[in-house]
Structures are given as structure tokens and as C-alpha cells.
Amino acid sequence: MANLTAQSSRRWWRILALGTAAVLLTGASAPELSGLVVRYEHFAEDYPMEAGRSDPSRSREGWPGETPEGMARRKAELERIAAELDALDGATLTGEDRVNRDYLRELIGWRIEGIDFDERRFAFVAHEGFYNTPYSLARGLDVKSEAEARVWAERMRGIPRYFAEQRANLERGVATGWTHPGVVIDVAVAVLRNQIAVPAADDPMLASLTAYPAVRAEAQRLIEREIRPAQKAALAYIDGPYRAKARKELGIAAVLGGRAYYDFLLRYYTTTDLTAEQVHAMGLAEVQRIRAEMDKVIASTGFEGGFADWLRFLRTDPRFYATSREGLIEKYAAASKRIDGVLPRYFSVLPRQPFTIVPVPRELEEGYTTARGGGGGDFARGFAGTFVVNTSHLDQRPLYEVPALSLHEAAPGHHTHGALNNENPELPSFRRARDLLAFREGWALYAERLGHEMGVYRDAYEKFGSLSTEMWRACRMVVDTGIHVMGWSYAQARQCFAENTALADINIDTELARYIGAPGGAVAYKVGELKIVELRRRAEAALGARFDIRAFHDLILAQGQLPMTMLEAKVDAWIAARKRSGGEG
Incomplete structure (x- = not known):
């Protein structure tokens, strides 16, 4: 039966391939x-x-x-x-x-x-880093026997050595001037403190060992005797000697070879040859366009007051905020099911794999982003996809952003993309991976935009929430290049978000720490989305009434991930094939 299922799956994807003109x-x-x-x-x-x-x-x-x-x-x-x-x-x-x-x-x-470029000198970037690696791996475990439990417990013995290697990488960064500024260090310190504060018996690294008490007890002793001391040593170093050598400038261009490194990161993350100056100009144009759309939405409500008054209203009116952690999760669940109901109108191929919605673990939530989608889960191993929501600071998590973030992080965004990748046996594994931000995040941001066509945004507030999250990504293009190449201050960077988005203060500061710590990646979202929008418009113009929105979306998602130039070639070939066939296939 397993072989028959695999063969059926392969045939199904081959049919999809033929259905998109081969x-x-x-x-x-x-x-x-x-x-x-x-x-x-x-x-x-x-x-x-x-x-x-x-x-x-x-x-x-x-x-x-x-x-x-x-x-x-x-x-x-x-x-x-x-x-x-x-x-x-x-x-x-x-x-x-x-x-x-x-x-x-x-x-x-x-x-x-x-x-x-010796990137390992940056062993952490704000809330992400070597200190989270053991927890990330633990959450992906599927332990089905005592032997497997012992394998994981044995692997945990390597954590102190792994931490020591990462400290050596950081020390090499200190010696060469490749260090993070204080705002990034602050987040790393907070994460480590939260991890250390968890009693060893409750450590998430033990979660998969519950059915094997002897192994669990052994692993708990390992945490108490070796792993906690390694975490404390990492905290002491990062908050002490490393902080003393923190980069004074926010931008990576200030370090030796930093501009060349940033140019490389732009090429890698956007998969294009766009310069920092071009990306900055694109971002400014998008900010202007989206701001005009925002003004139209505000006018439609009859609100009296200026843009700053409107933002103050959205940030302070209690109707826009959940009153409990569980209540926020329920809002995301309701939005996701509403979206499910209209997906078949826009996609003819959808994944078998479902997703679940869970809160960010308490030890990670401080400094963690608002929401994040996983890679689609693993049907064969019995893992659903995961949509993670930050349920801390409820007065900073506006409900009018819930539909847009659900579209982006779950369906038809990251979960749909990731699950289809996992279920497509025709893709080599390197095309199923999550390396290319321009493709992966560009698609997810396009999914937010698609929500307007799908009727997901029910009122002016949710429409504004969508525009606010889009503005967030446009400001990223401006701010990332502004910080890392143009010497912007923290106040300048913060101003772009504060004056143009409805993002709460905590979200702005979280995002800025992320961009400062991980240069270049933040611009890929908009670059990828704008390319997908451009390709769709090209197909619509070329095919007219023969354009099939479901076939177009199926084509994009069937690629796994590709650089933007290769995706463009795929779409051009698809357009030509549909022209030859009269729109069929």
C-alpha cells in the first residue's frame, strides 16, 4: 500500500506538470x-x-x-x-x-x-542563534523507542562542546571587529536568561523523552550538571566581554569588509543583482504607494483626525486586542478556517498536510517576532505543520493584523508552500529546502495581497491591518539599507515604522533588532513579492481571458524554490505554452 501511495503521488505531480504545459x-x-x-x-x-x-x-x-x-x-x-x-x-x-x-x-x-566572509563570527542574531539550536532540534524530534531516546540524550552531551565552538567564533569576531551592537546583544541576553530560568525538570529538551523515564532522568541530570553551566557561561561572555566590544555603529558597512558583505547578502537573499541604493529607492516608492492606499481606507471609515491620530486610535482602543493568550490563538484559528473556505477558488492543488496553531514557547517569546509559520510539517512522520503565535504583551498584538498574518504564515503562505514542497516527490531536496527568502517570503507576502481578492479582509480595520503589514515590509527595504549602508540612526529607522505603520512599539523594536542583527534578509520579502506580482500581470496581459489564476498559482508553488530569474523563465515558458495550446494545459 505504501508503494502504491508513493506511485500515486508521483503520478499526481506528473499530471500537474503536464497541466502546466510541461x-x-x-x-x-x-x-x-x-x-x-x-x-x-x-x-x-x-x-x-x-x-x-x-x-x-x-x-x-x-x-x-x-x-x-x-x-x-x-x-x-x-x-x-x-x-x-x-x-x-x-x-x-x-x-x-x-x-x-x-x-x-x-x-x-x-x-x-x-x-x-567567515559568517560564523556572528553566532547569533537577536532571538535566533546557537543558544536556540538545541531547542529547535528538540521540537522536531519524533522519538518512537527507548533506543532513539538514548540517541537524543547522547547527542545532548555534545551541547557544551557546541557552545564552546560558538564562543570561539564570537571571540574571533571580537578580534576582527565583527561584533553586534548592543540592541542585538540585549535580545540574546534576554533569551539566554529565560532559558536558564526554566527548571531543568521542565526543560523543553526533555519533552520527547517523557515515555522513557530512565533516559529522561539521565538527560535531566545532564542539563543540571553540564548544559546549564554551558548556558550560564555563554550568558556571562555575551553580556560581559562581548558586550564590552559591541559595535558602536548599527550598520554592517562600518566593519572591515562590511559593505562587500552586505552586497553579497543582497545578492543571496534577493537572488538578484539589485544594489542597496536601488532597493532603497524601491522601498521608498512602495511606502508612498501603500500610504496612499491607507489614506483611502481611513477616509472610508469617516474617521476625523490625521494619520497619527488614527494610529493612536488603533494602538489604544481595547476592541482591537485580545484579553487572554487563549483568546488570541482562537482569533488566529477562526481566521485560518475562514481562509480555508475560499482556497479552492484560487488553487487547484492544495496539500494534504494540515497545520496547528500554537503559542511561542514562554522561554522564547520575549524578543520573538509576532507570528511565524513552519515548513509544512511531515506527513510521513506524523507531524502537522506549525503556525506559531506570540501571545505575550497582548496589548501589543492587534487583532486587525490577524487575517494578514494568517495568510502569510499559514495558508496559502508558508504552510501551503512548505507542505506542497514536502509532498512533491519530483523535487530534489535542495529545492524543497527553505533557503531562498525572495521566493519563500515573496510568495507569503503575495498571499497577503491575494487576501483582498479572496475577500478575507472583512472591514476597513482588517484592510488597514493588511496594508500595515505590507507597509512593514516596504519599510524594511528602506530601513535595512538605511541602517547598513547609509548610516541611519536607530531613531531614523524607528521613525519609518512609527509614522507609516500601525505596528505596536514592542513589534517595532523587535523587528529593528532583527534587521540590525541579520543584514539583508529583510528586503527579500518585498523584492520577491513584487516579482511575483509582475509575473502575474505579465501573464494576465499576455493571455487575457485565457489566464487561469489557479493554474498560475499551481505553477509557482510547483517549483519548490528558485532564484527570481529562473522563476521568471518558468512563467515565460508557461505563458508561451498556453498561447500555443489556446489556454489549455
Whole structure:
């Protein structure tokens, strides 16, 4: 039965491929390319943290070597694979083989360039970092036997060594001037303090061991005797010697080689050759456009007062805020089910995998973003997708943003995209991974925009909430480039959000710490969304009445992830094929 199900799944995706004019070609890959893809995937398996992005089952395995020596070995293997990809005869590769070769080569190039910049010197970025890695892996565990429980408990023994390696990376950053500013350090310190404050018996790393009390007791002793001291040592170092050498400037361009690093990050995150100056100009144009749309929505309500008065009203009127953590989760659940009811009008292919909505763990919620969608879950292993909602500071979590965030993080945004990736056996694993922010986040932001067509936003407040979250992403383009290249102050960056969005103060500060700590990534959302919108408009103009919105969406989601230039080529080929076939297929 399992084989029959797998065969049916493959046939279903092949039918989808043919239904999109054979733009997604299937069948056996060229042997030479297949061998290199396998090599790359085996390479990833040697570094479980990287492999875990696309295969969470590897989360019980050893810790990666992120020392300079380990990264040098990683680079050498990547260079060998890259050289063999370059040596392939491009004339013999067609369809998806050529796409896979070109994308894998570009992906490897980015990996090598990141290693050359010695990115591991930044071992944390605000609420994300090495100190969260054990917890992230623990949440992905599916322990089904005592033997598996012991494997995880044994792996936990490596956490102190892993922390020591990351401290050495941070020390190398201090020695070379590659440190974070204080605003990023503040968040890291808060996260570590919250983790340390949890009694060892309640530590989330033990959650999967409940059915195996002897193993759990052993792991708890390990937390008390070795892991907590390692966490305390990390906290003492980051809040002490590291903070003393904190970067005074907010922007990465201030460090040696920082501008070149930022330019690389823009290429990687946007998958384009856009410069920081071009991205900044695009962001300013979007801010102006969205602000005009906001003014129209405000006028439709009959509100008397200026824009600042309107924002003050939204931020302070109790009707717009939940009164309990459970109540906020219920609002997200209701919005998600309302969205489910209209999805079939816009998608002919939807995932089998459901998702659940859960609060951000208490030890992580301080400094954590408002909401976040997972990668779609794992049907085979019995894991639903996860939509995580921050239920702290309820007076800072406006309900008028709930529909837009549900569209973005769950369906048809991240969950739908991730689950379809997982359920598509025709995609190699590196195209199912979550590496390309421009594609992944661009699609999710497009999903927010689609909510207007779908009728998801029921009143002026929810429509404004959608525009506010879109403005949030437009301001990111302006603020990220402003901070990291143009020398903006914290006050300048904050002003863009405070004057143009309905974001609460805590959300603005959380987001700014994130952008300062992780340069470049914040701009990818809008760059990707604008490209998808451009491609849809191109298809609508070219096909007229023959344009099929469901087929267009199915085409985009069938790609897994691709750089924007490759996605554009896919859509152009699809348009040409539908023209030839009269709109069928």
C-alpha cells in the first residue's frame, strides 16, 4: 500500500506538470547530474544542522563542526562539487536537469562566498542563534523507542562542546571587529536568561523523552550538571566581554569588509543583482504607494483626525486586542478556517498536510517576532505543520493584523508552500529546502495581497491591518539599507515604522533588532513579492481571458524554490505554452 501511495503521488505531480504545459518536466535525470546531486545531499548529511532544514529526522545526529577547520573542509567539498557541475556538458541537459544544475551551482556559490566572509563570527542574531539550536532540534524530534531516546540524550552531551565552538567564533569576531551592537546583544541576553530560568525538570529538551523515564532522568541530570553551566557561561561572555566590544555603529558597512558583505547578502537573499541604493529607492516608492492606499481606507471609515491620530486610535482602543493568550490563538484559528473556505477558488492543488496553531514557547517569546509559520510539517512522520503565535504583551498584538498574518504564515503562505514542497516527490531536496527568502517570503507576502481578492479582509480595520503589514515590509527595504549602508540612526529607522505603520512599539523594536542583527534578509520579502506580482500581470496581459489564476498559482508553488530569474523563465515558458495550446494545459 505504501508503494502504491508513493506511485500515486508521483503520478499526481506528473499530471500537474503536464497541466502546466510541461514546464515542470519529470523523469530520470542525467546520470552525471544525479550523481552530483547525491554528492551534495550526502555533503549536507555530514552537517546535520544544514540537513535538518530539509530532513528534520536528522535532528538526533551529531553536532556540526563550525570551527574554521570544519568550515574549510566544507568549502573544499563544495568547491569540488562546483567544479564538476561546471564541467557538465550543458548541451546534454534539458528541462529540469538544466534548471537543477544551474540552481545547485548558484546555491553552492553562495555557500562558498558565505564561508569566505567567515559568517560564523556572528553566532547569533537577536532571538535566533546557537543558544536556540538545541531547542529547535528538540521540537522536531519524533522519538518512537527507548533506543532513539538514548540517541537524543547522547547527542545532548555534545551541547557544551557546541557552545564552546560558538564562543570561539564570537571571540574571533571580537578580534576582527565583527561584533553586534548592543540592541542585538540585549535580545540574546534576554533569551539566554529565560532559558536558564526554566527548571531543568521542565526543560523543553526533555519533552520527547517523557515515555522513557530512565533516559529522561539521565538527560535531566545532564542539563543540571553540564548544559546549564554551558548556558550560564555563554550568558556571562555575551553580556560581559562581548558586550564590552559591541559595535558602536548599527550598520554592517562600518566593519572591515562590511559593505562587500552586505552586497553579497543582497545578492543571496534577493537572488538578484539589485544594489542597496536601488532597493532603497524601491522601498521608498512602495511606502508612498501603500500610504496612499491607507489614506483611502481611513477616509472610508469617516474617521476625523490625521494619520497619527488614527494610529493612536488603533494602538489604544481595547476592541482591537485580545484579553487572554487563549483568546488570541482562537482569533488566529477562526481566521485560518475562514481562509480555508475560499482556497479552492484560487488553487487547484492544495496539500494534504494540515497545520496547528500554537503559542511561542514562554522561554522564547520575549524578543520573538509576532507570528511565524513552519515548513509544512511531515506527513510521513506524523507531524502537522506549525503556525506559531506570540501571545505575550497582548496589548501589543492587534487583532486587525490577524487575517494578514494568517495568510502569510499559514495558508496559502508558508504552510501551503512548505507542505506542497514536502509532498512533491519530483523535487530534489535542495529545492524543497527553505533557503531562498525572495521566493519563500515573496510568495507569503503575495498571499497577503491575494487576501483582498479572496475577500478575507472583512472591514476597513482588517484592510488597514493588511496594508500595515505590507507597509512593514516596504519599510524594511528602506530601513535595512538605511541602517547598513547609509548610516541611519536607530531613531531614523524607528521613525519609518512609527509614522507609516500601525505596528505596536514592542513589534517595532523587535523587528529593528532583527534587521540590525541579520543584514539583508529583510528586503527579500518585498523584492520577491513584487516579482511575483509582475509575473502575474505579465501573464494576465499576455493571455487575457485565457489566464487561469489557479493554474498560475499551481505553477509557482510547483517549483519548490528558485532564484527570481529562473522563476521568471518558468512563467515565460508557461505563458508561451498556453498561447500555443489556446489556454489549455
